[in-house]
Amino acid sequence: MDAVAGLVVAAAPLHIAESVDDDIDAVDNLDEDLFPIFEEEGAELMPLLGAALRQWVAEPEKLSARNEVLRVLHTLKGSARLAGAMRLGEMTHRMESNIEYIGSEALQAVQLEPLLSRFDALQAAFAALGAPATPEETLAPIPAASNEVTAPTDGAAKPVVRLVPMA
Numbered sequence: 001m002d003a004v005a006g007l008v009v010a011a012a013p014l015h016i017a018e019s020v021d022d023d024i025d026a027v028d029n030l031d032e033d034l035f036p037i038f039e040e041e042g043a044e045l046m047p048l049l050g051a052a053l054r055q056w057v058a059e060p061e062k063l064s065a066r067n068e069v070l071r072v073l074h075t076l077k078g079s080a081r082l083a084g085a086m087r088l089g090e091m092t093h094r095m096e097s098n099i100e101y102i103g104s105e106a107l108q109a110v111q112l113e114p115l116l117s118r119f120d121a122l123q124a125a126f127a128a129l130g131a132p133a134t135p136e137e138t139l140a141p142i143p144a145a146s147n148e149v150t151a152p153t154d155g156a157a158k159p160v161v162r163l164v165p166m167a
Contacts, residue, residue: 024094026086030129038083042126045076053112053119060107069115070099076122088125095122 049072056065073096081089095118102111 024087024090026090028084028086028088028129030084031082034083035085035129038079038085039130041079042076045072045079046123046126048072049076049122050119053115057109057112057116060109060112063104066099066104070096073099085126085129088122088129091118091122091125095119 049069052065052068052072056062056069059065073092077089077092077096080086080092095115098118099115
């Protein structure tokens with residue numbers, strides 16, 4: 001019994017899916033002809049990816065869900081890069097590589113749950129691609145400022161305020 005008491009059982013390390021994409025320096029260069037096609041395809045792929053991820057997290061031993069996640073990620077990665085969505089392509093590549101790194105045997109839901117956060121980040125990046133590039137594109141032009149401001153009146157004396165530049 002003394003020999004057994006001295007044994008220490010070490011569990012295999014849990015490789016947990018990472019969820020950080022802050023260091024990506026890829027710059028998008030969207031192709032105006034291909035982007036609309038990619039946008040349509042991405043709108044179909046994102047729900048498929050989300051469903052497969054949720055299924056895999058719920059049942060980590062289910063290899064068909066893992067394979068579906070990898071298949072959709074691979075398609076999304078290639079399409080994003082082809083359309084010039086380089087940041088999304090890199091995010092997708094990293095997620096795909098991370099899944100391959102954690103493997104497929106003896107997985108637990110805790111290892112896979114960070115993938116759901118990464119999926120949220122993918123969705124946000126995808127949605128941002130369709131947004132205007134700069135806020136100026138969505139704002140109406142501001143008329144040139146005058147140095148006089150008048151307040152509306154009802155026929156009485158018209159007050160005038162002069163703006164004087166400060167020295």
